[in-house]
Amino acid sequence: MRRMRTLLFAALALVALFGFARPAAAQETEGEGDESPVEDVIHEAEENGASHADAECIEVLAEGGTVTDCQEAPNPLLPELNEIIWGAVGFFVVFFFLARFGFPAIKKTMNARTEKIRSDLAAAEAQRGEAEGLAAEYRAQLNDAKAEAGRIIEEGRQQADALRRDSETRLQAELAEMRSRAIEDIESSKAHAMADLRGDVTQIAIGAAEVVVQRNLDPATQTQLVEDYINQVAASRA
């Protein structure tokens, strides 16, 4: 609001300056008493449609100048004095009001805007940093998860390998044990069979021997056995 008021005031000043300011050469005050002959001529020329440049030329001639001096082109760099004065006055008026009201407001607005932009930038920077931190954290967590998954997979593979090796070892051991047990059983069975056979043969042989002995033990042999026994006991003294 204040900015609009300041701009409006500056525009009015410019309008006042350039709208109502008249060339000093063309300003005339009516009702002035005596006009010089030059001025009469000029007035008459203007009534007859002469321009301002013609009026100035008349003055130059009246002052002793030549036509060439009348036709001198105006200086493009340096304007008329009255224009300079009025321009300067208007410039300083406008500058005063701008400096007093406009420039501070504009400056304040610009500062506020700058500050806001700075704060926005800082906030954005902070958020960007925070986002980057979160992103880095997530990436780290993701990497950890991947590493953990890889570790679990590897661990599972190692366990499976170990289990497989154990199973193979146990199987081989069991097979070897079964094989040795089978061999032992066979050997034992063989030994038992041999012992049984030997026992049977012995039994048969002894049985045959008993029969033979019984048949050959007549009374004389029996008596001789008793006599031999008595002699044997008598010979073995305590």
Place this chain on the structure above:
Amino acid sequence: MADDRTLAYAEALFSVARAEGTLGTVGDELFRFSQTLQGSDELRDALTDPQIPASRRQQVVEDLLGGKASPTTVALVSMVVGTGRSRELPAIIRKLVEMSATAAHKEVGEVRSAVPLTSDQVDRLTKALNEATGKQVDVRVVVDPSLLGGVIAQVGDTVIDGSVRTRLEQLKNAL
């Protein structure tokens, strides 16, 4: 418990026989009866069957020993059979024999032979056993045909085995 009862019966029989003055005779007769009882399943079953009345069993004893053994022997055996101790009779008689030998300062020597021994053989064997064991041996001869031949003598814990059967067993073990 059985050992105490056996000992008691043996002591009773010993006392009776010694009182009668027929300890040696009664001892020999009881010993032979014991061997007969152990060698005959029928006699053993008849004397140990609880279904048979005691009087009947005693009658069997009297019929078996009457006229062949002294009255004291018959009475003592009949008494043991009548009290239902027939199954323990061999152990009672063994104890009695030991007590008789101890009373005579001797030790019982059981001699098993495949064939009966003559008295001469018994005397010489007794003398040989006395010298071999250093004790006075009261020889009791038992005929055991299962020996096939030869003799086995046991005096206390000492066994002198000269039987054919044992030699055949040794041969079998060696084979």
